[in-house]
Amino acid sequence: MHQHEPNDWKKYIIVLFITSTIFISGLWLSNYFNNKKVDQLKSIESTISLDLMSSETQFDLLQELSCKDISTTVLSSELNSLTEKISYSENNIGIENVDVISLKKSYSLLEIKDYLLMKRITERCGQKSIFILYFYKNDNCDDCTKQGYILTSLREKYPNLRVYSFDYNLDISAIKAMISIYKVPDNLPAIVINGKVYSGLKTVEEIEKTFPELESIKVEEPTPKSTTKTTTKTTIPAVKTN
Amino acid sequence: MESVYTVVFYVFCFISVYVQLFFLVTFLEKRRHIVHNPENLELSSYPTVTIAVPCYNEGATIDKTVKSLLSIDYPKDKIKIFLIDDGSTDNTWSAIQEFKDNPSIVLLQKENGGKYTALNLAIENTTSEFFGCLDSDSLVHPQALKRILKYFERDPKTMAVAPSIIVYNPKNILQHTQKIEYDMAIYTKKMLGFMGGIHVAPGPFSIFRKKVFDDLGSYHKAHNTEDQEIALRMQEHGYKIDHCPDAYVYTSTPDSVIKLYRQRLRWIYGFIKNLIDYRRLLFKKEYGTIAIFTLPSGLISLFGVTFLFINILGNIIKFFYNKIIQIQTVGFSHVFNFHYQFDWFFVSTKSALLFSIILYILIIIAVMIGKKMVEGKYSFSLSIFYFVIIYSIIAPFWVLRAMYNAVISKESNWTFERRITNNQ
Numbered sequence: 001m002h003q004h005e006p007n008d009w010k011k012y013i014i015v016l017f018i019t020s021t022i023f024i025s026g027l028w029l030s031n032y033f034n035n036k037k038v039d040q041l042k043s044i045e046s047t048i049s050l051d052l053m054s055s056e057t058q059f060d061l062l063q064e065l066s067c068k069d070i071s072t073t074v075l076s077s078e079l080n081s082l083t084e085k086i087s088y089s090e091n092n093i094g095i096e097n098v099d100v101i102s103l104k105k106s107y108s109l110l111e112i113k114d115y116l117l118m119k120r121i122t123e124r125c126g127q128k129s130i131f132i133l134y135f136y137k138n139d140n141c142d143d144c145t146k147q148g149y150i151l152t153s154l155r156e157k158y159p160n161l162r163v164y165s166f167d168y169n170l171d172i173s174a175i176k177a178m179i180s181i182y183k184v185p186d187n188l189p190a191i192v193i194n195g196k197v198y199s200g201l202k203t204v205e206e207i208e209k210t211f212p213e214l215e216s217i218k219v220e221e222p223t224p225k226s227t228t229k230t231t232t233k234t235t236i237p238a239v240k241t242n
Numbered sequence: 243m244e245s246v247y248t249v250v251f252y253v254f255c256f257i258s259v260y261v262q263l264f265f266l267v268t269f270l271e272k273r274r275h276i277v278h279n280p281e282n283l284e285l286s287s288y289p290t291v292t293i294a295v296p297c298y299n300e301g302a303t304i305d306k307t308v309k310s311l312l313s314i315d316y317p318k319d320k321i322k323i324f325l326i327d328d329g330s331t332d333n334t335w336s337a338i339q340e341f342k343d344n345p346s347i348v349l350l351q352k353e354n355g356g357k358y359t360a361l362n363l364a365i366e367n368t369t370s371e372f373f374g375c376l377d378s379d380s381l382v383h384p385q386a387l388k389r390i391l392k393y394f395e396r397d398p399k400t401m402a403v404a405p406s407i408i409v410y411n412p413k414n415i416l417q418h419t420q421k422i423e424y425d426m427a428i429y430t431k432k433m434l435g436f437m438g439g440i441h442v443a444p445g446p447f448s449i450f451r452k453k454v455f456d457d458l459g460s461y462h463k464a465h466n467t468e469d470q471e472i473a474l475r476m477q478e479h480g481y482k483i484d485h486c487p488d489a490y491v492y493t494s495t496p497d498s499v500i501k502l503y504r505q506r507l508r509w510i511y512g513f514i515k516n517l518i519d520y521r522r523l524l525f526k527k528e529y530g531t532i533a534i535f536t537l538p539s540g541l542i543s544l545f546g547v548t549f550l551f552i553n554i555l556g557n558i559i560k561f562f563y564n565k566i567i568q569i570q571t572v573g574f575s576h577v578f579n580f581h582y583q584f585d586w587f588f589v590s591t592k593s594a595l596l597f598s599i600i601l602y603i604l605i606i607i608a609v610m611i612g613k614k615m616v617e618g619k620y621s622f623s624l625s626i627f628y629f630v631i632i633y634s635i636i637a638p639f640w641v642l643r644a645m646y647n648a649v650i651s652k653e654s655n656w657t658f659e660r661r662i663t664n665n666q
Contacts, residue, residue: 004480004530005438012534015267019260023252026596033591040587085587092592145564146571153572204572 037089038099044082045106052113059121082107083165095138105172111164112174118162128216132163133192135184143201147189150204157204158214247553248594254546255597261539262604268433269611276432276615278488279389286395288317290370291387291449294324296360300378301333308341310381315388323347324364329354357445358461358468365452365460374449376491381410382447383490390449390489401481402443402450402473403489404431408616410492415628416502420495422629425612426605428487432615435485439531441540442470443483447491454481464519467512474520477532487615503640510544510644517541518648544641551638602630 086107089100115131122129134151136144151163166175168188178184182192190199193211208214293311297304304325311323323346325338341347352363361375372391376382382405390403406428409421434440443450448469458479464471476483496502517524517540523533606626614620 004477004528005482007527007530007534008437011264011267011271015260015264018267019256019263022259022263022600023256023597026593026600030591030593030596037587037591081585088588092590142567146567149568149571 034093035099037085037093038103041082041085041089041103044085045103045110048082048110049106052110052117055117056113059117059124090138101170104167104170108166108170108172109174111166112178115162115164128213130158130161130194130211130214132161133178133182134163134165135168135179135188135190135192136165137168137188141188144189147191147201150202150207151191154204154207154214161214250549251553251594252597254542254549255594255601257539257542258546258601259597259604261535261543262601262608264535265430265433265608266604268436269429272433272436275436276487277392278618279385279392281385283385283388283392285388285391288320289372289391289394290320290322291316291372291374291391292322292324292364292368292370292452293447294326294361294364294373294375295378296326296328296357296364296375297330297334297338297378298328298354298357299330299332299334301330301337304334304337304378305340307376307378307381308338308347311376312344312346313384314382314386315384318346321346321387322368322370324367325349326360326363327351328357328360356463356466358463361468362460365455368452371452372449373452373455374447375445377446377493380407380446380491380493383492386447386486386489386491387449390447390486393484393486394449394451397482397484399482400484401454401476402448402483404435404440404443404483404485405447405449405489405491406431406485406487406616407444407446407491407493409495412495414497415625416499416632417495417497418625419628419632420502422609422623422625423633424495425616426609427612428485428615429608429612431485432487434531434536435483437531437535438482439477439536440483440485441473441477441532441536442467443473443476445469446493447489457481465512465515466508467516470512470516471519474516474523474532478520478523478529480530490616499636503636506637506640507644507647510641511647513540514544514644514648515651544645547638547641548645550634551642554634605630 086100086104089097089103093100115133118129119131121127132151132154134147136147138144148165151165155161155163166178168175168179168184168186168190182195182197184190184192184197185199187199189201190197191202191207192198193207198210202210295304295307295311300307308323308325314321323341325341325347327335327338327350329352335351338349342349348367350360350363350367352360364375365373372394386405390405393403394400407424408428409417409424412418412421431440450472454472454476458472458475458481461468462471462475473483496505517537520537523529524537526533606622609626609629610620610622613623
């Protein structure tokens with residue numbers, strides 16, 4: 001006598017279609033914005049690359065210039081903001097995203113080029129600068145997270161300290177060459193300070209004790225001269241902390 | 243692990259959006275069928291009706307409930323009110339004596355056995371064509387009965403009609419939050435009514451044809467959610483349950499988190515156990531919407547709530563863990579050393595966030611339609627945000643506990659939460 005109301009299969013399918021359309025649009029929109037972000041990062045990298053070329057050219061012309069005329073900070077605010085943005089993209093777009101990996105590789109190359117150039121300028125002009133090369137990995141490395149925090153706090157304390165972070169496992173020959181040159185072990189984190197390699201977690205105090213010359217760059221942190229590339233930074237970027 | 247999590251999240255999100263859209267499409271399709279009865283509604287005939295009020299230690303509040311029943315606009319000789327004292331240990335029995343001379347009222351007393359036993363006693367003692375109950379802390383709108391009976395008059399196949407339950411006199415934030423939830427439930431229940439998929443005939447003032455009990459038997463002991471069991475039994479046998487949006491019943495709701503927790507623990511526990519008892523219905527297309535839509539979506543929502551909660555909790559733990567590591571490593575001063583500058587780049591464009599926003603918009607639309615059905619106009623209230631935030635935080639606790647209790651079969655006590663209604 002009693003009968004169930006028949007299922008309205010048509011409606012089930014229509015709603016499925018609407019929901020799928022919304023989801024596909026959402027995925028497309030998200031992908032669209034992510035691509036925009038990747039484009040923005042590419043544009044920043046391109047600017048930095050140009051800056052670097054400009055500095056290299058300046059350096060080549062050094063014989064004809066005095067040291068005070070040359071830019072002393074190629075690690076410009078653009079490169080700083082790039083550090084944060086690449087780290088953010090790894091978390092939000094995906095650590096295995098092809099674009100993000102590619103951006104990270106170019107970023108690492110820019111860092112190496114900046115490091116080499118800065119080293120040459122420092123030697124040529126007799127500046128007191130300290131460079132830290134920091135090697136980390138993304139997976140299963142709590143100490144890398146801690147080392148990241150430590151280096152960030154060191155950067156805050158010594159704004160002239162240059163920290164270059166490298167993903168140990170990034171498949172790029174230049175990083176592999178550095179690992180080989182400095183004999184960086186796979187016991188991470190590892191830091192290379194002025195050519196010497198230290199493996200395992202190093203606290204702020206340990207780094208300061210090992211490098212008393214850090215004090216000198218702290219003292220030397222004056223009001224920046226107005227140069228073509230200003231050293232004034234509105235933000236101090238975090239060092240990669242996984 | 244990350245990708246498994248993402249897939250699970252998308253699946254839950256997809257199903258939740260699907261369910262809300264299903265309601266919305268049903269609303270757009272059927273909105274002209276939502277009848278608002280006039281104040282002076284008349285029925286073509288006035289059948290006999292029995293309303294049972296089971297009372298357990300309700301001496302202080304029963305008076306108001308009975309008076310609301312006596313003020314119902316219905317011929318007095320056609321309505322019987324059964325006041326059943328379910329073995330109260332307070333003054334309930336003496337309190338209801340004041341009504342003993344009223345010809346519409348029948349007083350019954352029995353040993354305590356739970357609400358369903360009180361209702362069954364009333365069913366045994368009635369010969370009315372229609373039967374309903376009212377919890378002893380609920381009040382009923384004078385026109386509610388006529389409006390409900392009009393549904394039976396219009397469609398002889400309708401075997402039960404559920405009312406719209408409205409939070410009575412909400413005072414604190416928690417009660418305002420529940421008001422939002424109840425308003426939304428009015429909308430979803432009406433849509434389920436259109437689809438033939440109502441899974442609970444709420445305790446307060448659901449009206450049944452007496453034939454339902456004659457055919458299918460009286461109330462069964464069913465994990466303290468007998469109002470759900472009877473609805474599932476009816477659905478199994480193809481007995482139509484509808485919903486009357488303008489039959490208002492005002493009910494008192496828990497005013498503290500702990501009371502709300504106990505009430506919901508019982509509801510969710512009952513839902514899970516009844517679902518297990520009626521698992522034979524699941525996904526069988528011959529049982530209609532209840533089997534294909536209502537029960538599966540209810541079940542999935544339990545897992546969805548649990549999953550989201552674990553995810554949010556995981557993120558919170560991760561955040562604090564990282565902060566602790568940071569403090570341990572470099573001290574306090576660096577942790578709170580913010581250098582924040584707004585940059586559009588850091589605005590999340592994750593699709594998961596987008597889908598969550600769509601889902602919340604659909605929920606807000608559902609609440610607004612519910613409010614329109616109750617108050618007659620679309621209105622937006624800030625309580626919607628309290629609702630989303632408070633329920634996101636506390637609902638997982640009763641869901642998880644109910645799931646745990648269901649596994650170990652630990653029932654909550656009916657008397658434990660007296661003065662909290664049995665409505666859903």
